[in-house]
Amino acid sequence: MRLSGKTALVTGAGRGIGREIALAYAREGSRVALVARSADELGAVASEIEALGSQALALPGDVTDQDLAANALQRTQVELGPLDILVNNAGVFLERPVLETPLEEFDRVMDVNFRAPLRWMREAARGMIDRGQGLLLSISSQAGRRPYPGQGAYCASKHALMGLVRVLAWELREHGVRVSAISPGGVDTDLLAGAHEYADKSAYMQPEDIAEAAIYLATLPPRAAVDEIVIRRFAADPLP
Numbered sequence: 221m222r223l224s225g226k227t228a229l230v231t232g233a234g235r236g237i238g239r240e241i242a243l244a245y246a247r248e249g250s251r252v253a254l255v256a257r258s259a260d261e262l263g264a265v266a267s268e269i270e271a272l273g274s275q276a277l278a279l280p281g282d283v284t285d286q287d288l289a290a291n292a293l294q295r296t297q298v299e300l301g302p303l304d305i306l307v308n309n310a311g312v313f314l315e316r317p318v319l320e321t322p323l324e325e326f327d328r329v330m331d332v333n334f335r336a337p338l339r340w341m342r343e344a345a346r347g348m349i350d351r352g353q354g355l356l357l358s359i360s361s362q363a364g365r366r367p368y369p370g371q372g373a374y375c376a377s378k379h380a381l382m383g384l385v386r387v388l389a390w391e392l393r394e395h396g397v398r399v400s401a402i403s404p405g406g407v408d409t410d411l412l413a414g415a416h417e418y419a420d421k422s423a424y425m426q427p428e429d430i431a432e433a434a435i436y437l438a439t440l441p442p443r444a445a446v447d448e449i450v451i452r453r454f455a456a457d458p459l460p
């Protein structure tokens with residue numbers, strides 16, 4: 221098991237990609253703290269992790285809550301041990317033309333997809349810097365790399381997130397802390413349900429495809445670093 225003795229915290233771990241990453245890390249022996257608003261979904265994932273023989277800690281809450289990051293990280297440290305891996309995965313999607321999107325909606329998407337990862341990374345980085353090691357992993361999106369008409373708020377939030385990830389990768393390297401992102405294309409989860417693009421489900425990736433990349437980033441040899449993994453649907457166009 222490649223992550224035995226490690227402690228990870230995954231936001232948005234109740235379903236979709238976050239759930240699969242949490243389970244994949246647990247299968248590799250990691251203890252996993254789980255954050256999302258739906259306590260019942262977190263409880264179910266925690267039970268699955270315990271059934272795998274690993275330790276889980278469900279921490280229900282909203283990632284945008286000002287106090288949650290500090291409190292959740294403190295509880296994780298006390299109950300599971302010092303944090304080795306933070307996965308900023310919780311996110312929301314919005315499909316609406318820019319001129320038709322109220323500014324309050326922009327703020328909501330920015331709060332969850334950008335400000336929350338900013339706060340959680342700042343909080344988690346302190347302990348990692350003290351220990352001279354750690355991984356801050358963010359689940360971004362293809363929408364953090366290129367424009368998608370009709371997804372202004374989502375694209376802006378993921379571009380902002382990628383800017384932050386890139387700067388932190390420079391700033392934290394000297395402290396031994398890794399900062400990486402996974403930028404997936406369409407994945408078959410609830411996030412895109414109802415979205416225009418979601419018409420042909422069969423062409424979409426599965427959450428476990430993204431979890432594989434999260435395992436890869438968490439198990440790199442110390443001499444190697446990967447800044448971003450871009451994963452597209454095979455049916456989508458290759459990178460320009």
Ligand SMILES: NC(=O)c1ccc[n+]([C@@H]2O[C@H](COP(=O)([O-])OP(=O)(O)OC[C@H]3O[C@@H](n4cnc5c(N)ncnc54)[C@H](OP(=O)(O)O)[C@@H]3O)[C@@H](O)[C@H]2O)c1
Nearest residue numbers: 232234235236237256257258282283311361406407409411
């Ligand atoms: N699905 C895709 O095609 C796709 C593609 C590229 C990138 N991504 C990114 O991958 C990440 C996960 O997406 P997904 O597809 O797995 O979405 P999902 O199936 O909708 O799951 C989202 C998870 O995040 C949690 N969450 C949402 N808002 C939250 C908040 N304010 N506080 C705490 N938890 C919150 C949800 O739980 P609660 O609602 O219970 O809080 C849920 O557990 C997102 O960052 C998304 O942008 C997804």
